[in-house]
Amino acid sequence: xxxxxxxAIVPVSGPDKTAAPASPDxxxxxxxxLLEVWFGSSLEVDGVAEADTKNGASLSLRSIPRQEWDALxxxxxxxxxxxxxxxxxxxxxxxxxxxxxxxxxxxxxTCGSTKLLATISRLLELAxxxxxxxxxxxxYYSRKNFARPDLQPKLYRSFDAEMDYLDxxxxxxxxxxxxxxxxxxxxxxxxxxxxxxxxxxxxxxxxLMTEMPxxxxxxxxxxxxxxxxxxxKKTGIDRIMPPGTAIHExxxxxxxxxxxxxxxxxxKYATIHVTPxxxxxxxxxxxxxxxxxxxxxxxxxxxxxxxxxxxxxxxSNEHSESAKATQQQLWEKEMLGYRRTSIQFVRLETDExxxxxxxxxxxxxxxxxxxxxxxxxxx
Amino acid sequence: xxxxxxxAIVPVSGPDKTAAPASPDxxxxxxxxLLEVWFGSSLEVDGVAEADTKNGASLSLRSIPRQEWDALxxxxxxxxxxxxxxxxxxxxxxxxxxxxxxxxxxxxxTCGSTKLLATISRLLELAxxxxxxxxxxxxYYSRKNFARPDLQPKLYRSFDAEMDYLDxxxxxxxxxxxxxxxxxxxxxxxxxxxxxxxxxxxxxxxxLMTEMPxxxxxxxxxxxxxxxxxxxKKTGIDRIMPPGTAIHExxxxxxxxxxxxxxxxxxKYATIHVTPxxxxxxxxxxxxxxxxxxxxxxxxxxxxxxxxxxxxxxxSNEHSESAKATQQQLWEKEMLGYRRTSIQFVRLETDExxxxxxxxxxxxxxxxxxxxxxxxxxx
Numbered sequence: 001x002x003x004x005x006x007x008a009i010v011p012v013s014g015p016d017k018t019a020a021p022a023s024p025d026x027x028x029x030x031x032x033x034l035l036e037v038w039f040g041s042s043l044e045v046d047g048v049a050e051a052d053t054k055n056g057a058s059l060s061l062r063s064i065p066r067q068e069w070d071a072l073x074x075x076x077x078x079x080x081x082x083x084x085x086x087x088x089x090x091x092x093x094x095x096x097x098x099x100x101x102x103x104x105x106x107x108x109x110t111c112g113s114t115k116l117l118a119t120i121s122r123l124l125e126l127a128x129x130x131x132x133x134x135x136x137x138x139x140y141y142s143r144k145n146f147a148r149p150d151l152q153p154k155l156y157r158s159f160d161a162e163m164d165y166l167d168x169x170x171x172x173x174x175x176x177x178x179x180x181x182x183x184x185x186x187x188x189x190x191x192x193x194x195x196x197x198x199x200x201x202x203x204x205x206x207x208l209m210t211e212m213p214x215x216x217x218x219x220x221x222x223x224x225x226x227x228x229x230x231x232x233k234k235t236g237i238d239r240i241m242p243p244g245t246a247i248h249e250x251x252x253x254x255x256x257x258x259x260x261x262x263x264x265x266x267x268k269y270a271t272i273h274v275t276p277x278x279x280x281x282x283x284x285x286x287x288x289x290x291x292x293x294x295x296x297x298x299x300x301x302x303x304x305x306x307x308x309x310x311x312x313x314x315x316s317n318e319h320s321e322s323a324k325a326t327q328q329q330l331w332e333k334e335m336l337g338y339r340r341t342s343i344q345f346v347r348l349e350t351d352e353x354x355x356x357x358x359x360x361x362x363x364x365x366x367x368x369x370x371x372x373x374x375x376x377x378x379x
Numbered sequence: 380x381x382x383x384x385x386x387a388i389v390p391v392s393g394p395d396k397t398a399a400p401a402s403p404d405x406x407x408x409x410x411x412x413l414l415e416v417w418f419g420s421s422l423e424v425d426g427v428a429e430a431d432t433k434n435g436a437s438l439s440l441r442s443i444p445r446q447e448w449d450a451l452x453x454x455x456x457x458x459x460x461x462x463x464x465x466x467x468x469x470x471x472x473x474x475x476x477x478x479x480x481x482x483x484x485x486x487x488x489t490c491g492s493t494k495l496l497a498t499i500s501r502l503l504e505l506a507x508x509x510x511x512x513x514x515x516x517x518x519y520y521s522r523k524n525f526a527r528p529d530l531q532p533k534l535y536r537s538f539d540a541e542m543d544y545l546d547x548x549x550x551x552x553x554x555x556x557x558x559x560x561x562x563x564x565x566x567x568x569x570x571x572x573x574x575x576x577x578x579x580x581x582x583x584x585x586x587l588m589t590e591m592p593x594x595x596x597x598x599x600x601x602x603x604x605x606x607x608x609x610x611x612k613k614t615g616i617d618r619i620m621p622p623g624t625a626i627h628e629x630x631x632x633x634x635x636x637x638x639x640x641x642x643x644x645x646x647k648y649a650t651i652h653v654t655p656x657x658x659x660x661x662x663x664x665x666x667x668x669x670x671x672x673x674x675x676x677x678x679x680x681x682x683x684x685x686x687x688x689x690x691x692x693x694x695s696n697e698h699s700e701s702a703k704a705t706q707q708q709l710w711e712k713e714m715l716g717y718r719r720t721s722i723q724f725v726r727l728e729t730d731e732x733x734x735x736x737x738x739x740x741x742x743x744x745x746x747x748x749x750x751x752x753x754x755x756x757x758x
Contacts, residue, residue: 163561174559174721181554182542331726342553345724347710 027151028256030275030282031144031208032097033116035108037123039133040193060103062090064130069099072126075118076110084248084260088267091260093250098260102267104133109286111273115153117141117165124169138350139170141189144208144311147280159187166191178344178356184210184311192350203316203323205294207285207301211308212276220276221255231257240300241270242291263289283307294326295333302335310338311358318351327355335359406530407635409654409661410523410587411476412495414487416502418512419572439482441469443509448478451505454497455489463627463639467646470639472629477639481646483512488665490652494532496520496541499548517729518549520568523587523690526659538566545570557723557735563589563690571729582695582702584673586664586680590687591655599655600634610636619679620649621670642668662686673705674712681714689717690737697730706734714738 041059066083069092073079078096085091089102096114100107106123110116127133141162149157155165163175170191179185186208216235218224225231228249232238238247241261249259257274270287285301292300294314302310314330316323331343338359346354420438445462448471452458457475464470468481475493479486485502489495506512520541528536534544542554549570558564565587595614597603604610607628611617617626620640628638636653649666664680671679673693681689693709695702710722717738725733 159560173561175561176558176721176723177556177560179555181538181556182552331724339728341728342555343726344555345710347722349718349720 026277027148027280028275028277029112029146029148029151030273030280030284031146032109032111032273032284033114033143033156034141034206034286035106035116035120036138036140036204037106037136038138038199039104039106039127039131040135040137041133042135043132059132061101061106061127061131061133062103064101064126068126068130069101072119072122073099075122076108076114076116077118078110078112078114081250081258082248084246084262086246086262087265089262089269091248091262091269093248093258093260097258097273098271100260100269100271104137105267107269109271109273111275113152115155117155117162120166120169135193136170136191138192139166139190140315141166142313143187145185145187147282159189162187163189174348176346178313178346178354179311179358180342183341184309184358186311186313186356188354190348199317199319201290201317201320201322202288203290203294203314203320204286204288205297205323205326206313207298207310208312209283209285209301209305209307209310210281212281212283213306213308214278216304216306217276217278217281220251220257220274222251222253225251227251228257228259232259236304237272240297240304242268242289245270263291290320290322294323295329298335302338308361309359311356314355316353318353324353327353330355330357337362405656406527406659407654407656408491408525408527408530409652409659409663410525411488411490411652411663412493412522412535413520413585413665414485414495414499415517415519415583416485416515417517417578418483418485418506418510419514419516420512421514422511438511440480440485440506440510440512441482443480443505447505447509448480451498451501452478454501455487455493455495456497457489457491457493460629460637461627463625463641465625465641466644468641468648470627470641470648472627472637472639476637476652477650479639479648479650483516484646486648488650488652490654492531494534496534496544499545503548514572515549515570517571518545518569519694520545521692522566524564524566526661538568541566542568553727555725557692557725557733558690558737559721562720563688563737565690565692565735567733569727578696578698580669580696580698580700580702581667582669582673582693582699583665583667584676584702584705585692586677586689587691588662588664588680588684588686588689589660591660591662591684592687593657595683595685596655596657596660599630599636599653601630601632604630606630607636607638611638615683616651619676619683621647621668624649642670669699669701673702674708678715681717687740688738690735692736693734695732697732703732706732709734709736716741 070080073094078094080092080094083090083092089100092099096112097109108116108119146152155161166189167173173189173191175189177185177187219235220231225234228251231251232247232249237259242263244264245261247259247261251257255276259272261270268289270289273284275282283305314323314327316327331345339362341358341360343357449459452473457473459471459473462469462471468479471478475491476488487495487498525531534540545568546552552568552570554568556564556566598614599610604613607630610630611626611628616638621642623643624640626638626640630636634655638651640649647668649668652663654661662684677691693702693706695706710724718741720737720739722736
């Protein structure tokens with residue numbers, strides 16, 4: 001097991017996850033805003049870190065001090081609950097979702113009514129100041145359509161506004177809406193350096209789930225579980241991770257769950273976030289792990305959460321043969337127990353490929369209709 | 380050659396294509412709204428036309444009288460210029476684009492500031508009244524993003540409004556935005572009967588082109604060509620059609636071109652529309668022909684028009700092996716002289732597949748930059 005430090009520095013209930021008001025119109029937006037940024041240095045030649053010696057900086061984002069990350073999260077209106085590290089990355093569980101920091105990559109994922117994009121300007125400053133990383137090699141900003149965009153800060157009520165804001169910082173960008181504009185869908189903004197260095201194999205699997213059954217949702221409460229580790233075990237989440245994975249998690253009061261997992265000796269991670277209120281239940285799974293085939297990984301996640309509907313995305317660069325194989329499988333194969341309402345295959349100018357697919361559980365006579373067309377237009 | 384009738388019933392200049400005002404802000408929206416509807420009859424059993432005898436109707440849309448088509452076009456604020464027929468379909472060149480009517484399929488394509496969707500209600504009535512076709516088996520409504528949505532009738536300024544309007548008439552629909560939301564893109568609304576009968580192979584190729592070179596644009600004017608047939612010959616359009624194709628076309632005054640082509644003894648067609656004003660040049664090509672491989676067909680069209688940018692869509696049902704092969708080619712192969720900025724592969728719940736691709740001409744040192752990111756956001 002890698003060296004770990006887990007420190008709880010604040011009460012375990014995040015500001016937006018305290019007891020739901022008696023008010024029947026209480027709502028929490030589980031769907032996250034997700035920012036992933038890959039940095040580089042203009043001092044590097046062909047990705048070789050000559051810069052190390054040229055300036056004092058370590059060329060690693062991990063040299064940014066903890067208090068700077070605390071301040072960064074404040075800009076997004078969330079905060080760090082606790083941290084864990086291994087040889088390759090630092091993991092932070094937030095009051096709303098997660099932060100992962102490795103040498104060249106930052107992943108910031110925030111749910112609720114957080115203001116993720118407010119961190120970008122400061123993030124670029126920190127990377128340059130503390131790490132000598134003055135280039136953004138790739139940036140990805142994505143999210144599902146919100147269930148209640150009207151409850152979001154103004155900037156996040158339509159993706160057009162988010163695109164415009166991101167264009168202040170990044171050039172040569174493109175943006176996509178995947179899925180039916182009339183129901184569940186997923187937005188992506190991406191920008192890459194024209195001569196982005198060839199990186200090693202990389203991929204990301206995301207599964208965004210809604211309408212979980214009551215018996216599953218009940219487990220993500222303080223009534224059913226003592227604490228985070230207890231919830232991780234009772235829900236079976238510990239069994240969907242690659243073996244030996246280090247986990248730190250939070251079971252919120254009275255309900256709600258966040259988990260970060262680190263694969264030993266690697267920058268591979270997984271993260272799960274659950275909003276268990278039946279009226280707006282939502283669960284997300286994200287990983288870049290390469291121990292388990294992503295198709296098998298997906299099945300494990302679905303068995304654990306049993307969602308009525310989910311959307312899935314697999315992002316792969318041209319070097320990840322395993323992810324590309326799973327993308328092809330998704331195109332050709334059925335997902336047991338689910339009806340695929342649409343699937344889209346995108347090849348970007350960078351030759352990265354992206355698969356988006358949306359599924360609805362096949363109805364037994366017992367269950368109500370669950371057409372994808374029920375999904376209300378929300379933007 | 381099939382029997383043909385070509386009758387010019389109005390002056391050859393459409394209302395929106397008369398001489399451009401001296402005013403420098405004269406603009407014409409070349410990008411078309413495109414509606415394709417496939418009809419069926421509830422009296423049919425497994426697609427077998429028992430209904431013929433059960434009611435007087437011929438179960439063919441071609442039994443709808445000409446004056447009804449004239450009235451229908453009026454609803455869209457355009458009109459029929461002339462007609463041509465063969466054994467399988469009727470073709471109409473309009474003041475703004477085209478109308479094709481075969482036994483079970485209507486294709487209405489209108490450019491400028493026309494109101495295509497205003498025809499739907501009446502179209503459904505006509506199909507039932509004259510043809511006993513009381514079911515819409517499939518409907519497709521699509522368009523490129525407009526260059527000047529602000530100059531469109533209110534309903535057409537955002538695709539969301541068009542979707543809402545279409546939902547008044549059709550169930551179980553879905554809608555997609557293909558291409559980058561930040562530049563050229565293509566919107567599709569589609570709805571199918573849950574048990575849509577298995578049809579024969581069908582596909583559609585569309586190529587939507589902008590920024591043609593001056594020497595190409597010049598040919599689509601009354602200065603360069605005497606009339607439609609002269610323009611068809613001088614531009615080489617006659618040579619990109621399958622052999623033996625019957626053509627009727629219009630060269631507008633002072634500029635602009637529309638052409639409908641019918642492949643003998645079939646319901647295969649092609650149609651071309653050109654807006655040659657350099658400030659907002661646009662040309663579209665559409666066909667369902669299966670004589671020439673669609674990849675070769677695409678190359679012929681590009682050689683003829685030499686656009687700086689174009690987007691391409693190929694729609695194929697599961698029975699069209701040739702179209703599916705071309706879809707795969709587009710995914711894997713380069714288009715000579717062009718840089719592909721993105722390609723998307725979509726599989727709908729009906730198992731129809733759709734490929735969207737966007738290309739920008741590779742720049743020689745001589746030519747100005749032409750990044751896809753130049754495309755102004757227009758919706």
